[in-house]
Amino acid sequence: MPELPEVENVRRKLLPSLLGHSLQSPVVNRPDICDPWPNHLLDGATITSLLRHGKQLALIAHDGRAMCVHLGMTGALEALPATTPPAPHTHVTWQIHPGPNLLTFSDPRRFGGLWFFDSLDALRSTRWNTLGPDALLATPEDLLSACRGSTRAVKAALLDQSVIAGVGNIYADEALFASDVSPKRKAGRVDLSTWGRIVDNLRAILGSSILAGGSTIRDYRGPDGQPGTAQRTHQVYGRAGQPCNRCQTKLSTAQVGQRTTVWCRTCQR
């Protein structure tokens, strides 16, 4: 399940295969994952940069065109040798020149997709305009301001990409545990210093998870097919009913913000 660290890993691992290379002859098996359709599909584009904002990735071409990639739950953007059998549910394939690799977008569950723009500005002023600051750059003041007066749970706010971009279910739970904050606390009742702790912990956890290659839970694999290892360090996610690593209290679980949430009733207030 790609959150920010997994997407950042995809970005970094694709850089050497794509920078300065051109994409040719796109083949679309499922037009419905592309928006708008029909479009330029980056045909003939020489890739000059790969950007990330939150969980979204963008390939930028020499002529300014941009393709935004969202991996959703099960999406994968991979540069693979043409001899590799295509993954199931491969929706779009490009030839990378010079060879021998192909760029493929696959996504069994189809929560992800591709969006095409004539310029990076067009992407930033539309699709990315609704995103909050990237989770690695957000400040305590950003969060305090976005959540002022909010009555919803702080976890729901962290999952809201318009508040802060890049946080998903795993890292929301982990950051709140590290910050001693109950996921059920009202977002508007979190003060500046507490947001400071949450922001610091988020940055540390996301940063170490990037270095570990991301968390491999169920579906996610890195662009080289290798699983990440960050899931080994999870303190609460996936550990409902097990003892808290800090105080041994049995970890609680409930739906918060419509998502399965795990936390320690003793440590998190």
Added chain:
DNA sequence: AGGATAGCCTGCGGGC
């Protein structure tokens, strides 16, 4: 208008 809810979609694992 903020917040809660339903629905999208496939694969996997538990239970029988």
Added chain:
DNA sequence: TGCCCGCAGGCTATCC
């Protein structure tokens, strides 16, 4: 062994 059902969740649309 094999089938069925529940669950996983990022995001949008819709309703309240």
